[in-house]
Each structure stands twice: as structure tokens, then as C-alpha cells.
Amino acid sequence: MAQTILSITQLNEYIRGKMDADPRLTQVAVRGEISNYKLYPSGHHYFTLKDEASALRCVMFKGNAMRLRFRPENGMKVIAVGKVSVFPRDGAYQLYCSAMTTDGVGDLYAAFEQLKKKLSAQGLFDPAHKKPLPRYPGTIGIITSSAGAAVHDMLRILRKRYPLSNVRLLPVRVQGAEAPGEIAAAIAYANHYRLADLLIVGRGGGSMEDLWAFNDERVAYAIYQSQIPVISAVGHEPDVTISDYVADLRAATPSNAAELAVPDQDALRQSLDSMSTAMAVALNRQLKAARQHLNVLSQSPALRGPTAYIEQREKGLELLKSRLAAAQNQQLTRKNQRYIAAVSKLDAMSPLKVLSRGYAMAQTQEGTVIRSVRQVEPGQRIRISLTDGKLSATVTEKKEDAV
């Protein structure tokens, strides 16, 4: 049988011609996950796109790659557009990729923004609703996967910083369709049984899809309704999820959440030391002040030489006593003089003085001074006082002067 024998090159060129002639292969869009990604120094990108069952070799030349709006990474789901053709040297067909977008992320962003807007309008991000964290949490509930690195990172930091705490791990799935329901249920469960003073809800880093459970409104509502304060700890620093907005505190990473959750024992020991010092300083100051006061008192004359002090005070007392006596004397002399003056005045007016000049005073037996003849009747006995004695007499006659 006569058969044309082709060179490899001829065959590959033939196949290439066939493929290039097929309009369905010259402009194709394909969905897949990036693997074996390599960026060559030439600026060309080489990678494989795959789904569950198959793989497709791809190349993206520098000129097209420069227009990419993201940095391709292994594991990323993308939609690649280009033509399928043969690379004759290897005899392999591949996708010559002219453009590429991330798959689904655009939709996720839209969904994220939509949910954020809705929950914000409902007040779920209201700063006034945020609860303060306990200063010294006795029990910390960690809601995350028990398998991931995140839980170990957190436990390591909690153990180092504040070993006085108890940790209760509530294991949940943190990605996939079941995750949001499990996370929300664990938050509600911890609240129902009051399992912790503080909750950390989160997971380690991953793609936007991996973190998607924390953008679920069930999780958002569960965090909002939690009576126990919640720290959200999802992914890496730049990842922000709905949970971060609702939580009482957002941590950049799970490790960061562990740091924010508890005080640092080194700082606490330092603070204990400084309180010790502060107490000693305060007490010393008070003691010093008391000692100074004591010194002032002991310098006082009363305490320095009690005898001399008493003598001095006694002298003072004597002085006061003599001043008192002098004052009393002076007062007495003044009173005496006034008395003598009064007596001599009285003497000048004395009836005895009048009698000595020859006058007599007549009185009734009862002692009433007789000033008028009408006071007596003839035959009545009266008394007459003279300067040197008294007479008893009887009235023999009464004659009233005519006035």
C-alpha cells in the first residue's frame, strides 16, 4: 500500500492548518483553574488551565499579559480567551491566551457590595451597637476550623500572653456551602449556653471564595445578635469581610485577634511592678511628711526643755497675777475716795448737825416726825430730840397759826 510518508513537521503543520481554519477554535473562551503558573524573564506567561477532569496548556505573550488587571496565581479560577493552535515543536496544542479575567469574583464583589449596603441600612454596622471587650476574659470561645493553622496560631499567642484564660473551641467548617450555617449556629450556641466571655470568629487566609462564608448574612446577623462580644478575624490584613464590619472589633488576622483579645502578661507584670513602686513612693512621701511634722513639733520649747518651759510660763503667770492685783487695788482706791466724798456730803445734810444749832425735832411715840400741830392733840405724849439727848413731854395746849 502506497502511503505518503510525512515528516513530523509536515504533520504538525497540517494539523495546525486544520485548527487555524476552524473559526470555533480561533476565538474561544474557556473557564478553568490556573496551575503550574510560570512567568518567564521574557515576560511571557505559561500555565495550565484545568477542571476536575482535564487540563489545557496555555501561553500568554508579554504584549497581552501587560493588559491583565490582576496577577494570576495558582488555584485562581479564571476565564481565558484566545485561539487554540498547535505548537509544532512539541506537537502539542495549546491556548494562545489574548485576554483573561477572574471568574466569578466580579459577581462576588457585586454581591458583597449589595449585602454591605443592605446590612448597613439595617444598622448592623452601627458603632453604638458595638460592645466593649472584657479587660480580662476568663473564657474565650474560638469559632473556627479545628484543623487549620489559625487555631494553633491563636492558642500559641493566648498561651504566651494570658495563660489565665480558658479557651473553648467550637469547631466549624469555614468554607463551603455548609460553613455559614455552622458558623452562625456556633455563635448562637455559645450565647445560648453562655460558653464564653468573648468570641473570636474567623479563619486563616484564602481566596475571596474561601473567605466567602464570612460575607454571609446569616453569619452577620448571628454576630449582631450575639450578647457575647465578638472579634472578627478573617484572612490576612487586606481582606475585609461583612463579619469584620458587624463584629465589635475587627482583627487583621487570627493571630492579631488573639493579641487583641487578652492583656499581655509581660505588660501586666510591668504594671504590677510599677504599682508596687507607686505605693512605696506614696507611702514614703507620707512618712517623710509625718517625720518632718514630728521634727517641727520636737523643736518646739515645750518638748525641748519641759522644765524651762514650765518655769517660763510660771513667770508669765506671776506677772499676770501681780497685774491683776494692781488693777484690783486701783479700783478699790477709786471706790474708797468716792465713798469718802459721799459720806462728807451726807454729813453736811445730817439732822444732828441741825439740832446742834439749837433746833429740836418732835416725834410721836411711834416715831413719826411732827411737822404740823394737826398731828397731835392736847394730852398726847410726844418725844423731843435735842442735840445731846431726848425729852418726853405732854402737849398741854394747841394753837394753830393763822396763815
Next chain:
Amino acid sequence: MNQGNKTFEESMTRLEQIVRSMERGDVPLEESLKLFQEGTELVRSCQKLLDQAQLQVKKIMTAPDGSPVEEEFQDEP
């Protein structure tokens, strides 16, 4: 289960109170001496609590009736 946390928290709160009132200096000397003694004991007991504490880690599982059950969780090799 660590029991020290509550004591630690109360001790810290009391200590802060003691330091504040001693620093204000408006308590009589005799009272200050008592506060100093109390404070020094609190500092020692807080340090001891920190020294002796060991983070307790439990995994919460659910009993058939839905109530929580604590299980050991081995996180250290």
C-alpha cells in the same frame, strides 16, 4: 478550668484603687500603711497567679440533648 482569672481581675481593680488613693495622699498615715500592706500582698498574689497559670483548652462537642460537652483538645505537640 482556670479559676484564677476572676481573682486576678478583682485584685487588679482593687490594686488600681489602692494606688489611686495612696497617690492622692488624702488618707491618714495609719490607713496608708494598711493599704500598702494590702497592696503588696495583692501584687504578690497576682504575680503568683500569672506564674502558675496554664492556658486551658477544651473542644466543645454537643451531647445528644444538645447541651455542650467539653473534650480535651490537643494543640501542642
